[in-house]
Amino acid sequence: MSIVAVDNLAGGGRRIPVLAIAIAAYVAVAAVIAPNDFSDMCLQYLHQAIILPPVLLVGLCMASLIRRPRAPVSFIIDVLRDRLLWLILVVAIFCVGMAAFTTIKIAIPHLVPFYADRWLADIDGLLVPGGPGLLAHALVPGWAAYSLAFLYGPIWFLGWFGLLGFVALNGDKRLRGRYFWSMALLLCVVGTVLAVLLSSVGPVFYDRIYASDRFGDLMQLLANSSVGSYMHDETAYLYDNYVSNGHGMGTGISAMPSVHIAVVTLNAWMLSSLNRWVGAVAWGYVAAIVLGSVYLGWHYLADGAVSLFAVSLIWWLTGRFSAIKAR
Numbered sequence: 001m002s003i004v005a006v007d008n009l010a011g012g013g014r015r016i017p018v019l020a021i022a023i024a025a026y027v028a029v030a031a032v033i034a035p036n037d038f039s040d041m042c043l044q045y046l047h048q049a050i051i052l053p054p055v056l057l058v059g060l061c062m063a064s065l066i067r068r069p070r071a072p073v074s075f076i077i078d079v080l081r082d083r084l085l086w087l088i089l090v091v092a093i094f095c096v097g098m099a100a101f102t103t104i105k106i107a108i109p110h111l112v113p114f115y116a117d118r119w120l121a122d123i124d125g126l127l128v129p130g131g132p133g134l135l136a137h138a139l140v141p142g143w144a145a146y147s148l149a150f151l152y153g154p155i156w157f158l159g160w161f162g163l164l165g166f167v168a169l170n171g172d173k174r175l176r177g178r179y180f181w182s183m184a185l186l187l188c189v190v191g192t193v194l195a196v197l198l199s200s201v202g203p204v205f206y207d208r209i210y211a212s213d214r215f216g217d218l219m220q221l222l223a224n225s226s227v228g229s230y231m232h233d234e235t236a237y238l239y240d241n242y243v244s245n246g247h248g249m250g251t252g253i254s255a256m257p258s259v260h261i262a263v264v265t266l267n268a269w270m271l272s273s274l275n276r277w278v279g280a281v282a283w284g285y286v287a288a289i290v291l292g293s294v295y296l297g298w299h300y301l302a303d304g305a306v307s308l309f310a311v312s313l314i315w316w317l318t319g320r321f322s323a324i325k326a327r
Helices: 002-011 016-033 035-067 072-111 117-127 132-139 142-152 154-168 173-197 203-210 216-224 228-243 259-274 276-295 301-326
Strands: none
Touching (some): 035 072, 035 154, 072 173, 117 301, 132 216, 142 276, 154 173, 216 228, 259 276, 259 301, 276 301
């Protein structure tokens, strides 16, 4: 949502007051819910903002190859000369927006105690007897587990921020508006509202939260896989912050819907609108993230289905609005 405002502020659009109020309201909600957590998260994200420029540079390089393939370096220089200050503002507001998003995510179990996992797991059991996670482990060879986790983790973050930079520096104003409105709705509706209403932890935390052994077989397979130590460290970080009411960067437990799948779905729709072959690769990546979400135990299959539907609807609606506005 924050980046949408910057884009309109830069363009002098008529929606400046509405967007400014909407952003302020979203941030205010986080500040009211947990003021101390929010202020700490702002400092943490702003402190870590030093990593964003090189990641956004990836997006700039992608844009240069598409917009000026015969002279990509000159394109990068021109963009930085014309939009460097705006890009700095984008990064700053994005950090504040992410601080608000993380603050609300951390607060989910305090707002709506975890409750949805049992019926989400039941739905998965009906869709895939034995569970999608066990089926994924049966299908994915052991040597591919690390690659799947790498795609789900570092590559996902690089792709998210890199493509944000790519769109922010893209000269197509209509594309920027549609994408940033979609991202705003994704984070607010899918990542915040639905996550609160459908408060859940996912298979990887199910047994610890509900004192159960329902996913014991899946957890044993994960522990014995090549990503066992990685999953142990990642889940321990999130769980320890949960039980201690901590608020480290990237913390907060929430399964339904999957923001991981939501983000790559939005990026696949966006890239498909630019180039069908690049879009095909992007949709292949969506499939890998869906597979990784159940293989690693982070999500139920239903989490991904809701994200795919919700984001596809958002992309269609923003496209309709963009088309009407262009008439």
